[in-house]
Amino acid sequence: GAVVSQHPSRVICKSGTSVKIECRSLDFQATTMFWYRQFPKQSLMLMATSNEGSKATYEQGVEKDKFLINHASLTLSTLTVTSAHPEDSSFYICSAKVGRGPNQPQHFGDGTRLSIL
Amino acid sequence: GENVEQHPSTLSVQEGDSAVIKCTYSDSASNYFPWYKQELGKGPQLIIDIRSNVGEKKDQRIAVTLNKTAKHFSLHITETQPEDSAVYFCAAIGHTGTASKLTFGTGTRLQVTL
Numbered sequence: 693g694a695v696v697s698q699h700p701s702r703v704i705c706k707s708g709t710s711v712k713i714e715c716r717s718l719d720f721q722a723t724t725m726f727w728y729r730q731f732p733k734q735s736l737m738l739m740a741t742s743n744e745g746s747k748a749t750y751e752q753g754v755e756k757d758k759f760l761i762n763h764a765s766l767t768l769s770t771l772t773v774t775s776a777h778p779e780d781s782s783f784y785i786c787s788a789k790v791g792r793g794p795n796q797p798q799h800f801g802d803g804t805r806l807s808i809l
Numbered sequence: 810g811e812n813v814e815q816h817p818s819t820l821s822v823q824e825g826d827s828a829v830i831k832c833t834y835s836d837s838a839s840n841y842f843p844w845y846k847q848e849l850g851k852g853p854q855l856i857i858d859i860r861s862n863v864g865e866k867k868d869q870r871i872a873v874t875l876n877k878t879a880k881h882f883s884l885h886i887t888e889t890q891p892e893d894s895a896v897y898f899c900a901a902i903g904h905t906g907t908a909s910k911l912t913f914g915t916g917t918r919l920q921v922t923l
Binding site: 696698726734735736738741785787794795797798799800801802803805 | 840841843845850851852853854855858860898902909910911913914915916
């Protein structure tokens with residue numbers, strides 16, 4: 693149980709393109725989903741917390757107009773990287789929290805490797 | 810906010826030996842500590858977690874210990890196998906207002922050699 697599916701797994705596109713990444717909880721409802729960014733050989737950096745039916749909460753230094761997050765249902769959150777540039781190239785990973793309590797497990801998708809040419 | 814330190818950054822053990830990874834945290838209010846295994850090109854996989862009301866938890870070859878007084882917790886893998894080779898991350902839930910966010914350690918690259 694607790695499977696999180698993330699699509700696409702790999703995106704290569706030209707500078708200036710907007711890219712949408714989907715994160716789905718397949719066998720549970722996720723009130724809260726999270727979006728992370730990971731640079732090579734580094735740890736995960738939280739970008740934003742996405743709550744179903746409300747605006748996302750962004751971490752300091754993350755541009756909300758650059759990284760648009762939508763969490764319209766209990767099983768789907770999307771991250772759109774708008775007008776992507778080479779510096780946006782990275783590994784983006786979503787996670788979904790099981791249950792509503794503060795100390796519930798988070799399960800991760802398999803990530804999306806974004807390469808901007 | 811919460812700060813999690815993890816050691817060592819790399820660890821090489823022979824197949825069959827044990828591996829121990831240690832983490833410390835700063836926020837005494839933290840009370841949930843998961844461990845994740847990340848294989849190359851994949852997302853982190855939850856392998857075990859512990860809450861602050863227990864001092865130890867075991868699941869087959871994996872165990873986690875927690876010392877709340879010292880604010881440190883450790884992952885123990887016994888009888889290591891080549892498929893245990895991966896990057897392992899510890900994490901802690903830090904509380905900021907009503908938000909509960911995972912703060913990750915810097916990761917340990919475990920290599921199990923034959």
